[in-house]
Amino acid sequence: MVDAARHPKIEILAYSEVERVDGYIGNFRAQVTKKPRYVRADLCNGCGACAKVCPIELPNSFELGIAPRKAIDVPHGQAVPLIYAVDLDNCIYCYKCVTACGKLDAIDFSQESETVDLDVGSIIVATGFDSFDPTVIPEYGYGRYPNVITTLEMERLANSAGPTVGRLIRPSDGKMPKSVVLVNCVGSRDSRYNEYCSGFCCMYTIKNALFLKQSDHDMDISIFYMDIRTPAKGYEEFYNRAREAGIRFIHGRPSQITEDAETHNLFVEAEDQALGQVIELETEMVCLSTAAIPRADTEHVASTLTLSRSPGGFFMEYHPKLRPVDSPTDGVFLAGAAQGPKDIPACVAQGSAAASRAARVLSADTWEIEPIVAHVWPEQCLSFQGKKCGLCAQACPYSAITVVQGQAAQVAQAKCHGCGGCVAECPNDAITQANFTDAQVVAQLRELLRDRPEDKILAFMCHWCSYGGADNAGTSHFEYPPTSRGIRVMCSARMDQDFILEAFRRGAGMVLVSGCHPQDCHYITGQRVAAKRFDRMPRALERIGINPERFRVEWISAAEGEKYARVITEMDAKLTSFDKAQLRAENDKARPEIEKRLRRWKAIPQMAELLAEEKQEKQEVPA
């Protein structure tokens, strides 16, 4: 940290908050508020004379509440920068600190917060993690029994710079414990709290157990575990060392911890599965190895930077295998436990990776962006016409569209990833997508449904999942009837309701809409937008006079070739069961209503041309 503080090209803004971030990759503008320390950074030399005389003691979150801090203090002894700050909420304004500071005169109660605007090319989010609070597990007694602590608290007690100067003591009597139990998987791998495995706790538990054994050879140490996970280099050997050192490993998850009210000793009950019996172990202290959980302010950071979160609550990476340090927002990178629990080597590796990814942006003069971005036709835009809309902005997973009433919607193309959701959502067809325009899709529909459309299943597929699924069906030789015809768009969000109507207008027998599973969508929330839209479709079809059984929505992943084949087979069977003449009659009857709903298309450039072409062609086809 000190190296970073001294580096000429690194500026550390500590005690500050990022309030908002605008812009896009290479051109971000971050607004940062520097909170007032009430201490002059240029004058304070970190001597600590002020803290010595301050009469107010408060819980110290770094020491996990075990030791106090003062109302004027630094976060911890090695803080960088080493500048003291006043906690104004708890200060009683006795000014003893000012007196103690003396000639340096570094304390300034008139200080105010300062806002700075930073132009930055890339952003790395490394906001870390919090620890699970085991108070919510009643059967473990944390918070009720004084000698049940977390392993992290134990680390502070054992730390020579910690509140007990390295003496591990029992909170109930201040004596060193003769026996300790460490319990793994507290708050993790637990459907009640967090499903995930917190990854690094097995190692830190073993480390702490070995440390305790070193400090007192006679200490009786047991670790209760479900699994011991020591995958990386040297880790399994480390585990072996712990076993050889005489640390007891019990394969069984404790069901409850009770206390002897007099001695404050604890009784840990678990089934020792290797033994095949339930055991009760009396111990003087219990350390719970708690899970890493996302920080409490994760949601705030996510909304500031338009980041998504994975199911466990940590920031979501662009792709878990291929782009693990990129966030879905271009130019914003992730590093460390903020992206998921991991140990120090992994954090350092990820930090280096994120730094190099971020540096690429800084060293480039130009940046390649997605070509299939959205374009707004201003005159068409309802917002431009003074009306209140903004549906496009709502559909965008990347906050790439800004809408101000009275002006046309603005697409920041560098942020656009090309899902096309905005295009389909726009009620006035005022926005289009390069290379996937409505006209292009309609042209494909025209060709695919030219002959005997009522015998065909028109399948709309998203590029990333269901198109891959259809491909997979082919390469895996899953058989299905040859009645399907596919149209690929980038995301199911792009699939306009009008496409479905147009397909039926052109006489399609059946229509399939398919996309990613909700958790797989390449554009994060695109599938959700599509799902909501197509929930309404069956009713709309009914009103028009089309049998809703001719429309189906399926979520098919790229690996689900078997599913794609099965769906088409089922739809084909259904199609065959319909009377073709009746089907044609149904289509004919519904056509005028559909044409009424699609007349809006004529207003769109190129669509008008296409429709004109069609009229010509129609005249060529014999009646």
Added chain:
Amino acid sequence: MLVDEIRFVVKNKLESLDGVVALAEERGRIMPHLYTPGDDLSTLTLGPRYALALVLRDILKRNPSLRLGMVARGCQERALIELANWRQLSLDQVVVIGFPCSAELAAECRCALPYPTEVIAGERVEGVKDRVFEEFQAAKSREERLAFWQRQFAKCIKCYGCRTICPLCFCDRCAMEQETWATRGRLPVPFPAFHVIKAMHTAGMGKCVGCHACEDACPADIPLSLLYALLRQDLRNLFGYDAGLQRAGKPPVFKIAEEG
């Protein structure tokens, strides 16, 4: 006269019923009687209060296919409703021919509802607010209460009259007769287990409808209805239950058993 009106109604009802249970006065004695269609109703009397529901219950138990009427005061109708809550009869089998009690009777029984839900004839009088708790429980010290009940139960000769006449005592094998619970052959009793069981199994279960039959039957004039009125109030406070007031009601045990 009220009794004439009742007789008239009974005569009508008998056309569609198998019989009507009421009190009859014959040769100077008043006894429960089952009037059947065609019977002379001139003997029918409203008489003193009596546990007619008990008679009806026993007849229906042996002859479940009958449909009977009962000339009933409020408490006897409540007894029927409570019996139905305990599945000892079905209200479909019974037609109540109701009449109200006089103000004097209501005062004697400390009855809050001295009339049935439908009064065929006669004037309802207002119920009496039951002040038994204030007058007895709160007003006396524990030692006074103990002395009172010790004196009262000392008179008890275990004649089982209170149990036999109670319309809500319907067990075929009565716990009060089991030596396991109520030891025999000692007077004075070391502990009034006999009465504790009676009280717990009737009023304590929410069965007691306050018909006063027990006290009327007791040859030793033990004020049983006082004890049961106190227990009834207790159950009202603890569980919000009042025997016989709710058709298809759930007595407290059922409620706790199902809802925990």
Added chain:
Amino acid sequence: MIKLEKLDQAFVEEVLAEPGGEHLLTCWSCGTCASTCLVRRYDPAFNPRLILHKAGLGFRTDVLSSVEIWQCSACDACYPRCPKQIHISEVMKAIRAIAIREGYERPGVVAQVDVASCIACGMCVAACPYEAITLEMSAHNGTSKMAAQVNRDLCMACGICNSVCLSSSIVVEGHTDERINDDLGVSPRLQRGTAKDTAKVLVITCNWCLHAMSDVSYAMQPPEGVKVVNVPCSGRVAAVFLASALQRGVDGVLVVGCKEGECHYKQGNALERGRVAVVQDLLDLLGIERSRAQFAWLGALDRGQFPKLVEQVVRDVQALGPLSWGQ
């Protein structure tokens, strides 16, 4: 050695398809349930983890013919602690359903109805935590009458039915009224009113409320004047037991059951709490000190509380003096 051919995959599928058995395979055998389970205290052979594991492997005959699958009383102490949130008692029920279909029956003692004295009031039906009792037309004396009928496969022999039946027309062998009453008995020949310095206190504990070994040992060797009697469930203690005890020379009775929500038989403790409340009020009406009948509960985490509880009641009753009625 177990040969793979013995494993029956169809059995696993059957359990998964049975309502309640859907999550059988998510169990990763952490042992939390086995360590929590109270049944194991009385029968070390009972291990819910092992049953689920065997079922998940496909040991059809082993599992279906075992007595263990009938022993889970659905107290659900394990469920809130299971990190996979598997409703273990429901998996047991699913396995039982399959066992019943294959002709297996619950072994051991279940409740039995004396049809002659049953008056079909329905209390046992309502009180049974396992909905094992229904009212049916039953054969009696050459004819038939409505009476309670016990479904053998559902009955857990807790005896709560016996406790709510006013005429004890439904009994469970092994803890009949007579046997429990015998256990309660201080000598009936004890002279009432004879001054004795030590309060005579009867403590009735349920099978499941004492967890710590130290509490169990205390119950086996209580202090002078205290007698500890054991019943399967605190709900088994009918009001008549309390009356019976008080007339046999006991100065005070304490019923100890499981904490709210922890009753091994679901709601037995709630029944008892209601019952004792009425008994206390009745005692008060009669002028007897209400604290001569007390109900308390202990939770799974209440190690070391039982002696404190008993000592407090003894002090209370001691202060009241001997129970005197007949003089």
